[in-house]
Amino acid sequence: MSEYRGYKGSSLEFLKNNQISVGSSVKIQADIDYSGIIMPRYEHSDDKHIILKLKSGYNVGLAVAKIEKIEREQIKEEKFEEKRHPEKIEGLPKICLLSTGGTIASKVDYRTGAVTPVLTAQELNASVPELTKIANIDAEVLFSEYSENLMPEHWLKIANKINEYSTSDYAGIIVAHGTDTMHYTSSFLSFALAGFPIPIVLVGSQRSSDRASSDAALNLIGATKFITECNTKGIYIVMHQDENDDAIACHVGTRVRKNHTSKRGAFQTIGENPAFIITEDRIQKNFSQDFFKVKEFQPKINLDTKVILIKYYPGFDSAFLDNIIETGCKGIIFEGTGLGHVGKTLYKSIKQAHEKGIFLGMTSQCIDGRVRMTVYESGRDLLELGITPLENMIPEVALVKAMWAVGNSADIKEVEKVMLENVASELSD
Amino acid sequence: MSEYRGYKGSSLEFLKNNQISVGSSVKIQADIDYSGIIMPRYEHSDDKHIILKLKSGYNVGLAVAKIEKIEREQIKEEKFEEKRHPEKIEGLPKICLLSTGGTIASKVDYRTGAVTPVLTAQELNASVPELTKIANIDAEVLFSEYSENLMPEHWLKIANKINEYSTSDYAGIIVAHGTDTMHYTSSFLSFALAGFPIPIVLVGSQRSSDRASSDAALNLIGATKFITECNTKGIYIVMHQDENDDAIACHVGTRVRKNHTSKRGAFQTIGENPAFIITEDRIQKNFSQDFFKVKEFQPKINLDTKVILIKYYPGFDSAFLDNIIETGCKGIIFEGTGLGHVGKTLYKSIKQAHEKGIFLGMTSQCIDGRVRMTVYESGRDLLELGITPLENMIPEVALVKAMWAVGNSADIKEVEKVMLENVASELSD
Numbered sequence: 071m072s073e074y075r076g077y078k079g080s081s082l083e084f085l086k087n088n089q090i091s092v093g094s095s096v097k098i099q100a101d102i103d104y105s106g107i108i109m110p111r112y113e114h115s116d117d118k119h120i121i122l123k124l125k126s127g128y129n130v131g132l133a134v135a136k137i138e139k140i141e142r143e144q145i146k147e148e149k150f151e152e153k154r155h156p157e158k159i160e161g162l163p164k165i166c167l168l169s170t171g172g173t174i175a176s177k178v179d180y181r182t183g184a185v186t187p188v189l190t191a192q193e194l195n196a197s198v199p200e201l202t203k204i205a206n207i208d209a210e211v212l213f214s215e216y217s218e219n220l221m222p223e224h225w226l227k228i229a230n231k232i233n234e235y236s237t238s239d240y241a242g243i244i245v246a247h248g249t250d251t252m253h254y255t256s257s258f259l260s261f262a263l264a265g266f267p268i269p270i271v272l273v274g275s276q277r278s279s280d281r282a283s284s285d286a287a288l289n290l291i292g293a294t295k296f297i298t299e300c301n302t303k304g305i306y307i308v309m310h311q312d313e314n315d316d317a318i319a320c321h322v323g324t325r326v327r328k329n330h331t332s333k334r335g336a337f338q339t340i341g342e343n344p345a346f347i348i349t350e351d352r353i354q355k356n357f358s359q360d361f362f363k364v365k366e367f368q369p370k371i372n373l374d375t376k377v378i379l380i381k382y383y384p385g386f387d388s389a390f391l392d393n394i395i396e397t398g399c400k401g402i403i404f405e406g407t408g409l410g411h412v413g414k415t416l417y418k419s420i421k422q423a424h425e426k427g428i429f430l431g432m433t434s435q436c437i438d439g440r441v442r443m444t445v446y447e448s449g450r451d452l453l454e455l456g457i458t459p460l461e462n463m464i465p466e467v468a469l470v471k472a473m474w475a476v477g478n479s480a481d482i483k484e485v486e487k488v489m490l491e492n493v494a495s496e497l498s499d
Numbered sequence: 500m501s502e503y504r505g506y507k508g509s510s511l512e513f514l515k516n517n518q519i520s521v522g523s524s525v526k527i528q529a530d531i532d533y534s535g536i537i538m539p540r541y542e543h544s545d546d547k548h549i550i551l552k553l554k555s556g557y558n559v560g561l562a563v564a565k566i567e568k569i570e571r572e573q574i575k576e577e578k579f580e581e582k583r584h585p586e587k588i589e590g591l592p593k594i595c596l597l598s599t600g601g602t603i604a605s606k607v608d609y610r611t612g613a614v615t616p617v618l619t620a621q622e623l624n625a626s627v628p629e630l631t632k633i634a635n636i637d638a639e640v641l642f643s644e645y646s647e648n649l650m651p652e653h654w655l656k657i658a659n660k661i662n663e664y665s666t667s668d669y670a671g672i673i674v675a676h677g678t679d680t681m682h683y684t685s686s687f688l689s690f691a692l693a694g695f696p697i698p699i700v701l702v703g704s705q706r707s708s709d710r711a712s713s714d715a716a717l718n719l720i721g722a723t724k725f726i727t728e729c730n731t732k733g734i735y736i737v738m739h740q741d742e743n744d745d746a747i748a749c750h751v752g753t754r755v756r757k758n759h760t761s762k763r764g765a766f767q768t769i770g771e772n773p774a775f776i777i778t779e780d781r782i783q784k785n786f787s788q789d790f791f792k793v794k795e796f797q798p799k800i801n802l803d804t805k806v807i808l809i810k811y812y813p814g815f816d817s818a819f820l821d822n823i824i825e826t827g828c829k830g831i832i833f834e835g836t837g838l839g840h841v842g843k844t845l846y847k848s849i850k851q852a853h854e855k856g857i858f859l860g861m862t863s864q865c866i867d868g869r870v871r872m873t874v875y876e877s878g879r880d881l882l883e884l885g886i887t888p889l890e891n892m893i894p895e896v897a898l899v900k901a902m903w904a905v906g907n908s909a910d911i912k913e914v915e916k917v918m919l920e921n922v923a924s925e926l927s928d
Contacts, residue, residue, distance in 0.1 A: 218841060218842055220813055249837060250837035251812075254812065330867045331867070387807075390807070390826075407646070413648050436757050447645075450550075
């Protein structure tokens with residue numbers, strides 16, 4: 071990495087003049103005094119500010135024009151013993167840890183000043199020593215992206231990588247992942263790897279490890295304990311249950327949403343308790359069904375992104391729907407109101423979409439509860455126009471499932487059938 | 500209303516041949532025996548079925564081809580005394596009740612077989628006699644629509660009608676409304692009628708009055724009690740707090756969402772307790788602020804529907820955003836991920852939108868919690884591209900507010916300013 075990564079113009083000049091680079095610990099005098107580590111910047115950044123990570127873990131941007139003095143701080147930098155291998159204890163279960171990025175993998179930022187996650191087994195060992203007592207972990211970095219930048223192409227790469235381990239001696243796979251879109255990824259893995267023989271657990275953190283309130287280590291320990299003790303299959307998301315450190319929740323990967331922007335207990339199973347609750351001394355099981363409804367593992371690692379999620383609202387312009395239909399889209403998931411409705415103003419466009427052979431699925435923006443399109447005339451009208459009511463499937467999950475379904479079949483009847491089949495617990499009673 | 504409303508082709512012929520019309524009580528022999536009332540049909544219905552409202556309150560569609568026998572049931576039809584006026588008790592507060600339709604106003608369906616609500620004061624008196632002891636209610640039917648068919652034009656009509664009563668002797672206004680989009684309407688009224696001198700309460704029901712579990716009467720009683728006892732201003736939504744009949748919740752009209760498709764306690768204040776809890780013997784107050792942040796009542800009953808709500812997801816095609824920008828849209832509300840992010844793949848389009856003077860606001864699809872766009876590089880990039888972070892405004896509320904803001908000003912700087920001003924408690928701590 072460049073020692074001035076992302077800096078340009080006056081901010082780059084400022085750093086060079088002061089012999090300060092990304093990762094340097096510095097003291098700054100400006101409007102008030104700051105001390106922290108110089109962070110890298112990104113492509114779209116301006117050239118007038120530097121970014122400083124404070125000891126609190128927060129980043130601040132400081133205008134270089136207002137900095138009176140900057141000096142390198144003489145602190146004893148904590149060095150990793152790069153070559154130290156985690157001790158492996160004979161007889162412990164083996165786990166494969168794949169890192170895709172996200173806050174959980176950005177722990178290293180604070181010490182090095184870099185945002186690229188370097189979540190190696192060594193560093194895990196150093197940061198969460200409890201893990202070595204539970205399992206022997208092999209770690210691998212797949213990508214280093216915050217999850218808002220993970221795309222369906224990344225889902226395919228993750229699924230294909232995991233698929234390589236379908237006949238391995240791992241007890242399970244952990245995927246370290248940003249929390250923003252973790253539930254989209256868990257949904258894709260649930261469909262693409264239906265029947266996978268060992269548990270797959272996605273784990274993230276809401277607060278990075280350099281903050282006192284970080285949930286990273288406990289979530290990782292929870293995921294590891296779950297894999298070694300649960301004796302089950304399926305794709306799960308493991309995160310704090312609430313603001314306390316007492317309990318880690320394990321959610322069915324197709325029934326979960328990020329429902330809060332910042333709380334550690336942001337992830338919630340919709341309409342039910344989490345599948346498992348992991349506490350220090352036990353794992354409470356609330357979910358007694360088989361996660362997969364298919365009997366055999368038959369990976370179908372395909373998708374087609376020509377599927378749209380439309381959230382309906384009063385005043386929604388049917389011209390947008392018409393435009394979407396024109397572009398050659400293959401599926402539309404509506405996030406309707408209430409029991410699964412949209413206004414009559416969209417009927418004509420919906421009829422055209424159906425006639426073009428586009429899959430049309432209905433979910434509800436209420437998020438919780440079941441669509442029931444036979445109760446009111448609006449629902450019955452929409453059924454007659456060719457919309458498939460998707461029971462209580464969460465809108466985001468329906469979107470991912472439709473991408474997967476149209477990626478595996480060009481036959482609209484087959485897509486309609488698959489969308490209503492309970493593949494991976496995406497539908498519940 | 501036509502006595503065969505909505506029927507056509509073979510189903511119309513079937514009804515005529517049997518001298519049965521909409522509203523008739525009938526017994527039918529088909530695969531099993533049914534008894535109920537013939538319901539009207541709608542424009543988009545097919546011509547092969549008739550709709551029957553069963554005594555349970557549910558509607559079923561029956562294929563006329565499979566009906567072996569249909570006969571009119573000789574039941575003593577309950578007749579309303581159309582001309583009976585509700586008794587008015589001297590000295591009770593006066594309330595204005597405006598009906599827009601929805602399940603709460605479709606109580607009459609069951610008795611007449613029609614879906615057009617005829618919520619007159621007389622019928623209210625007949626159906627909820629408790630009301631006459633609390634207030635003298637004048638009722639008026641504005642529209643008869645389920646709320647999925649209410650559009651921004653309807654919001655304007657409701658606001659203008661209410662505005663006529665700004666100097667009346669009413670203690671408050673009740674708006675009977677379908678639940679699907681009730682929170683969109685309450686948001687518009689909150690902005691358009693900011694400072695309105697008497698409370699405005701939207702009330703609906705999740706189960707129609709012909710069902711044992713109906714919440715219609717209790718919600719209406721709750722709304723009436725709230726207006727007569729609360730001594731406050733503001734726009735509120737009054738609905739069951741949960742599945743019990745013990746408590747009715749009164750929600751701030753800009754902080755509430757329909758979060759379940761069918762439960763009676765579907766409406767929830769986001770991130771907090773409801774503003775007021777109405778029980779049989781008292782009203783518990785949880786909300787101690789002024790609802791309106793403006794001092795004086797200055798109605799601004801305008802809007803512009805050229806505002807779009809975009810829910811971001813992995814794989815979102817930037818071409819749709821480009822198309823939206825091309826159409827002359829004036830505002831875009833993003834429902835981003837987590838703290839307020841979208842993928843880098845949209846940056847170029849967002850930059851163009853900003854350069855075209857389109858208002859760009861960020862909310863979170865997490866629904867609960869605050870967007871904070873300074874924490875991660877993605878957020879900082881988006882800030883630099885010109886996106887306004889909308890604090891903890893609920894996405895649907897932000898959409899309505901943006902329609903209102905661009906309807907009142909063509910100046911983007913003014914729109915940006917207004918969007919961050921707390922007008923009607925849409926932002927909370």
